[in-house]
Amino acid sequence: GEDVEQSLFLSVREGDSSVINCTYTDSSSTYLYWYKQEPGAGLQLLTYIFSNMDMKQDQRLTVLLNKKDKHLSLRIADTQTGDSAIYFCAEKDRDDKIIFGKGTRLHILP
Amino acid sequence: EPEVTQTPSHQVTQMGQEVILRCVPISNHLYFYWYRQILGQKVEFLVSFYNNEISEKSEIFDDQFSVERPDGSNFTLKIRSTKLEDSAMYFCASSLAQGRETQYFGPGTRLLVL
Numbered sequence: 001g002e003d004v005e006q007s008l009f010l011s012v013r014e015g016d017s018s019v020i021n022c023t024y025t026d027s028s029s030t031y032l033y034w035y036k037q038e039p040g041a042g043l044q045l046l047t048y049i050f051s052n053m054d055m056k057q058d059q060r061l062t063v064l065l066n067k068k069d070k071h072l073s074l075r076i077a078d079t080q081t082g083d084s085a086i087y088f089c090a091e092k093d094r095d096d097k098i099i100f101g102k103g104t105r106l107h108i109l110p
Numbered sequence: 111e112p113e114v115t116q117t118p119s120h121q122v123t124q125m126g127q128e129v130i131l132r133c134v135p136i137s138n139h140l141y142f143y144w145y146r147q148i149l150g151q152k153v154e155f156l157v158s159f160y161n162n163e164i165s166e167k168s169e170i171f172d173d174q175f176s177v178e179r180p181d182g183s184n185f186t187l188k189i190r191s192t193k194l195e196d197s198a199m200y201f202c203a204s205s206l207a208q209g210r211e212t213q214y215f216g217p218g219t220r221l222l223v224l
Contacts, residue, residue, distance in 0.1 A: 042217035100153040
């Protein structure tokens with residue numbers, strides 16, 4: 001079945017760039033998403049990319065998509081303490097369901 | 111900016127009791143969804159709803175679950191007889207359309223079944 005995989009933890013020094021990686025299996029995915037979840041809070045849509053794009057930039061966020069390898073990444077430039085959260089990679093399948101990864105917990109080191 | 115809201119934020123219930131989780135989707139949205147996240151696990155799709163009908167449901171969404179849009183604004187998830195394993199965060203989402211339209215998520219209801 002469809003699956004989305006991502007590493008569970010990432011530690012980054014404040015001011016450095018964070019890169020969170022994700023792989024997915026569904027070659028018919030149309031949209032791929034990054035959601036952010038802060039402690040005790042809901043899912044906040046950070047950004048998304050259409051499957052015919054290979055890059056999208058939005059302020060400090062850069063999304064790279066390698067459709068051939070089914071690899072998605074999120075780069076956060078100049079990481080701040082407020083970026084500390086769990087980041088979920090997700091893809092929309094042909095039935096319009098969103099399939100989520102387990103989430104990557106981003107920890108910011110001072 | 112319009113947002114999806116959910117009530118209550120937390121609910122504690124006894125096993126076997128019925129619970130109703132409420133959601134108010136974004137007002138002009140037409141597609142509605144429920145997802146759940148068991149602690150430490152992935153967010154999982156439960157059901158999608160459009161035009162007063164279930165469009166799609168996962169194998170998790172068994173006969174104990176039902177959804178309803180009782181009026182023009184609310185979208186509810188009912189669990190008829192809760193089990194311990196129903197303890198999870200339940201997220202409602204809505205979108206304007208399918209396909210290219212993004213699903214916007216509410217803040218979730220944390221359900222604890224004792």
